[in-house]
Amino acid sequence: xxxxxxxxxxxxxxxxxxxxxxxxxxxxxxxxxxxxxxxxxxxxxxxxxxxxxxxxxxxxxxxxxxxxxxxxxxxxxxxxxxxxxxxxxxxxxxxxxxxxxxxxxxxxxxxxxxxxxxxxxxxxxxxxxxxxxxxxxxxxxxxxxxxxxxxxxxxxxxxxxxxxxxxxxxxxxxxxxxxxxxxxxxxxxxxxxxxxxxxxxxxxxxxxxxxxxxxxxxxxxxxxxxxxxxxxxxxxxxxxxxxxxxxxxxxxxxxxxxxxxxxxxxxxxxxxxxxxxxxxxxxxxxxxxxxxxxxxxxxxxxxxxxxxxxxxxxxxxxxxxxxxxxxxxxxxxxxxxxxxxxxxxxxxxxxxxxxxxxxxxxxxxxxxxxxxxxxxxxxxxxxxxxxxxxxxxxxxxxxxxxxxxxxxxxxxxxxxxxxxxxxxxxxxxxxxxxxxxxxxxxxxxxxxxxxxxxxxxxxxxxxxxxxxxxxxxxxxxxxxxxxxxxxxxxxxxxxxxxxxxxxxxxxxxxxxxxxxxxxxxxxxxxxxxxxxxxxxxxxxxxxxxxxxxxxxxxxxxxxxxxxxxxxxxxxxxxxxxxxxxxxxxxxxxxxxxxxxxxxxxxxxxxxxxxxxxxxxxxxxxxxxxxxxxxxxxxxxxxxxxxxxxxxxxxxxxxxxxxxxxxxxxxxxxxxxx
Amino acid sequence: xxxxxxxxxxxxxxxxxxxxxxxxxxxxxxxxxxxxxxxxxxxxxxxxxxxxxxxxxxxxxxxxxxxxxxxxxxxxxxxxxxxxxxxxxxxxxxxxxxxxxxxxxxxxxxxxxxxxxxxxxxxxxxxxxxxxxxxxxxxxxxxxxxxxxxxxxxxxxxxxxxxxxxxxxxxxxxxxxxxxxxxxxxxxxxxxxxxxxxxxxxxxxxxxxxxxxxxxxxxxxxxxxxxxxxxxxxxxxxxxxxxxxxxxxx
Numbered sequence: 004x005x006x007x008x009x010x011x012x013x014x015x016x017x018x019x020x021x022x023x024x025x026x027x028x029x030x031x032x033x034x035x036x037x038x039x040x041x042x043x044x045x046x047x048x049x050x051x052x053x054x055x056x057x058x059x060x061x062x063x064x065x066x067x068x069x070x071x072x073x074x075x076x077x078x079x080x081x082x083x084x085x086x087x088x089x090x091x092x093x094x095x096x097x098x099x100x101x102x103x104x105x106x107x108x109x110x111x112x113x114x115x116x117x118x119x120x121x122x123x124x125x126x127x128x129x130x131x132x133x134x135x136x137x138x139x140x141x142x143x144x145x146x147x148x149x150x151x152x153x154x155x156x157x158x159x160x161x162x163x164x165x166x167x168x169x170x171x172x173x174x175x176x177x178x179x180x181x182x183x184x185x186x187x188x189x190x191x192x193x194x195x196x197x198x199x200x201x202x203x204x205x206x207x208x209x210x211x212x213x214x215x216x217x218x219x220x221x222x223x224x225x226x227x228x229x230x231x232x233x234x235x236x237x238x239x240x241x242x243x244x245x246x247x248x249x250x251x252x253x254x255x256x257x258x259x260x261x262x263x264x265x266x267x268x269x270x271x272x273x274x275x276x277x278x279x280x281x282x283x284x285x286x287x288x289x290x291x292x293x294x295x296x297x298x299x300x301x302x303x304x305x306x307x308x309x310x311x312x313x314x315x316x317x318x319x320x321x322x323x324x325x326x327x328x329x330x331x332x333x334x335x336x337x338x339x340x341x342x343x344x345x346x347x348x349x350x351x352x353x354x355x356x357x358x359x360x361x362x363x364x365x366x367x368x369x370x371x372x373x374x375x376x377x378x379x380x381x382x383x384x385x386x387x388x389x390x391x392x393x394x395x396x397x398x399x400x401x402x403x404x405x406x407x408x409x410x411x412x413x414x415x416x417x418x419x420x421x422x423x424x425x426x427x428x429x430x431x432x433x434x435x436x437x438x439x440x441x442x443x444x445x446x447x448x449x450x451x452x453x454x455x456x457x458x459x460x461x462x463x464x465x466x467x468x469x470x471x472x473x474x475x476x477x478x479x480x481x482x483x484x485x486x487x488x489x490x491x492x493x494x495x496x497x498x499x500x501x502x503x504x505x506x507x508x509x510x511x512x513x514x515x516x517x518x519x520x521x522x523x524x525x526x527x528x529x530x531x532x533x534x535x536x537x538x539x540x541x542x543x544x545x546x547x548x549x550x551x552x553x554x555x556x557x558x559x560x561x562x563x564x565x566x567x568x569x570x571x572x573x574x575x576x577x578x579x580x581x582x583x584x585x586x587x588x589x590x591x592x593x594x595x596x597x598x599x600x601x602x603x604x605x606x607x608x609x610x611x612x613x614x615x616x617x618x619x620x621x622x623x624x625x626x627x628x629x630x631x632x633x634x635x636x637x638x639x640x641x642x643x644x645x646x647x648x649x650x651x652x653x654x655x656x657x658x659x660x661x662x663x664x665x666x667x668x669x670x671x672x673x674x675x676x
Numbered sequence: 677x678x679x680x681x682x683x684x685x686x687x688x689x690x691x692x693x694x695x696x697x698x699x700x701x702x703x704x705x706x707x708x709x710x711x712x713x714x715x716x717x718x719x720x721x722x723x724x725x726x727x728x729x730x731x732x733x734x735x736x737x738x739x740x741x742x743x744x745x746x747x748x749x750x751x752x753x754x755x756x757x758x759x760x761x762x763x764x765x766x767x768x769x770x771x772x773x774x775x776x777x778x779x780x781x782x783x784x785x786x787x788x789x790x791x792x793x794x795x796x797x798x799x800x801x802x803x804x805x806x807x808x809x810x811x812x813x814x815x816x817x818x819x820x821x822x823x824x825x826x827x828x829x830x831x832x833x834x835x836x837x838x839x840x841x842x843x844x845x846x847x848x849x850x851x852x853x854x855x856x857x858x859x860x861x862x863x864x865x866x867x868x869x870x871x872x873x874x875x876x877x878x879x880x881x882x883x884x885x886x887x888x889x890x891x892x893x894x895x896x897x898x899x900x901x902x903x904x905x906x907x908x909x910x911x912x913x914x915x916x917x918x919x920x921x922x923x924x925x926x
Binding site: 298301304305307308309310311312313314315338340346350372373374375376377378379381382384385386387388410414418421 | 739751752753754755859862863864865866867868869870871872875876881882883884885886887888889890891892893895897909911916918
């Protein structure tokens with residue numbers, strides 16, 4: 004009972020204090036009519052507002068508010084509002100506080116997210132500059148359909164329906180959502196403000212507008228209609244430019260991909276089959292449509308012909324899968340232009356040719372009368388001048404992968420490398436790794452390269468490495484051919500090999516079998532041939548060594564190389580899990596990282612690998628190379644760093660690395676700016 | 677009655693004329709039989725060699741865009757440019773015919789191998805000249821190959837091997853390429869519908885691929901009439917002006 008009394012006393016005191024506060028606040032609310040030079044019944048009240056009378060300017064300060072004809076402007080950090088002679092708001096510029104606000108201007112209500120800046124312009128529009136990543140919970144509403152245009156400007160703004168806006172978007176009092184040309188307003192850096200909705204950049208000619216819908220249906224005029232599974236872009240007169248970003252839900256955009264659709268007068272496109280396993284289908288209606296896929300522009304030109312132009316500045320190795328379907332009067336009523344993820348294209352008159360293109364995998368067939376960048380032996384031969392041969396056990400899909408990569412890599416090799424390669428053979432990884440534990444082989448003295456076909460093995464790094472072997476051998480062979488002394492030794496070696504082959508296949512192999520069975524059955528001739536064979540086996544390696552030594556002495560490049568690097572005595576082969584791998588003799592050193600003047604242990608095996616790895620790293624891993632030769636780094640080795648830098652110069656001097664790659668390493672290492 | 681007599685005379689004259697043409701033609705194509713012994717195998721061998729060598733050379737020339745060896749204006753791998761900078765660089769059909777003629781004449785020797793397979797005969801050879809005609813659906817070779825074939829005291833002279841035909845649709849592929857190049861002179865772009873039209877109409881396939889950032893290599897493949905399962909190809913490259921951005925294309 005005692006507690007009940009106390010409780011009620013407490014409640015009464017609490018309510019009294021609150022009533023006092025409310026009365027006190029109400030008592031602070033002022034009628035600004037008189038201060039503004041307006042009639043007393045102008046219906047403008049507020050608190051904390053500074054008035055500038057002749058200009059009829061209301062200036063906000065923290066915690067202030069004003070109610071103008073029953074419309075409240077609150078949660079304003081700072082700024083002002085201008086009134087006309089009748090007390091109506093005609094303009095204003097104010098910043099909203101952290102609570103955000105909901106305002107009305109010219110009979111249009113709109114949400115201002117926290118910390119927005121609101122500009123009410125004299126033309127009757129409200130422009131809200133909104134902090135990045137803000138959420139706009141409610142779209143602007145007009146009381147009578149004749150109010151203000153409300154524009155939101157910001158990055159990554161989230162609108163109802165989870166639509167994401169970057170740039171600017173206008174909401175008309177009629178309820179229409181409109182995008183304006185980027186050129187109609189500039190940002191603080193005086194750059195045009197580009198607009199992106201759901202990962203698609205949209206733009207128009209100067210001072211032009213297009214409506215935006217989120218229903219995926221067709222409409223009148225210039226418009227873009229975003230659907231759950233389709234997108235329509237249509238123009239009744241203006242150019243509408245679109246560019247697809249990675250975030251868009253309609254077209255697959257990988258890193259480096261670029262898709263742009265330009266829709267002109269009386270034309271349109273509809274993108275369907277999005278969000279499915281199929282390639283998105285872009286149906287083109289009308290003549291004035293241009294689709295840009297990375298480095299290619301596809302457009303309809305004179306006499307309804309479809310043209311493809313090359314454009315610069317974009318990646319060429321991958322593309323965004325797209326089926327572009329045309330319906331035009333002409334020889335073919337319907338035709339498709341197909342682009343897959345590997346820059347392969349096909350042009351297919353519908354109902355006359357069959358086609359199938361996979362969205363993700365290259366291991367698919369694409370049959371078309373007109374195919375573009377579909378890797379084939381013919382194409383790669385025309386491009387590289389090389390007759391690439393495959394082991395018959397390699398499946399077609401793997402061949403496609405290798406050919407596609409070869410097509411993309413070939414141009415990146417230096418001209419010297421390209422010229423040095425005499426043949427390329429692609430073998431199964433089982434065959435390649437069986438003898439060498441490696442993934443590529445350059446057969447010495449003949450410039451023929453063999454690569455493993457496995458997806459992870461055949462890559463640009465391996466190609467550069469083996470191509471450098473080919474170039475090195477080409478230079479040696481050139482010297483040997485031009486020097487009588489060397490040529491004589493080489494000819495003897497060749498002759499020895501030929502004789503050994505003949506003896507082995509004619510007699511010795513059989514004799515081997517005979518020896519195992521009954522040694523007494525050997526004839527005098529057979530014994531003589533065995534002796535001859537064994538002599539050759541001993542003599543030939545010595546000749547090879549002699550040739551190598553003499554070639555080295557006369558080969559300026561190798562001479563310099565060996566003086567620079569010294570003996571190859573810091574690395575050995577070690578058997579790990581049945582495979583021989585190169586490791587540093589010093590067990591404390593990790594074979595995968597740089598030590599001495601090697602970028603990794605394998606480089607220290609011999610001069611051939613030393614040269615090939617130098618070119619390989621300078622081309623494909625320039626950062627690693629640069630780190631090892633950068634004198635400004637603490638870990639720079641003053642003994643071996645300069646040697647490694649010399650190696651870089653030497654491989655550049657023979658054309659094993661391009662000027663660009665060479666300069667890139669020097670730049671990264673701080674040698675040049 | 678008089679009229680019937682005149683008709684009979686005309687018929688007889690016509691028969692003599694046609695017979696004469698056939699005899700002349702057969703002499704031209706075969707031999708001047710001086711001493712009457714059979715050289716049929718040698719003749720068949722030479723005709724086969726002309727076909728084989730002519731086909732090989734035509735295939736190589738097709739692969740090189742009309743050239744046996746790459747011309748100066750070609751890609752690094754030796755593909756001849758047909759179009760660049762608004763101009764047509766195609767070799768004329770006459771030039772291609774000369775190219776095929778020259779190298780067929782040069783290479784025929786490697787096929788006949790000095791007639792080592794005909795040890796029964798003593799064969800001496802004169803100069804070889806070849807005249808090639810590229811038709812729509814075939815290539816026709818007229819070959820002058822002076823041969824003196826002796827066996828014992830008998831000698832036979834062979835010289836002309838005319839109208840040796842190989843079924844290569846070089847003419848169709850060349851005309852199609854010319855049509856495309858002429859179109860591209862106007863547009864400076866790859867006309868896909870034009871390529872589709874011409875390839876469907878003439879039943880060949882078109883493979884294209886990007887070369888550097890401004891060129892496209894075309895391979896016109898005649899898969900309809902492969903010679904011994906080898907597809908005839910006309911390969912060439914076109915070089916386009918590179919638009920810098922989308923607005924430049926408009």
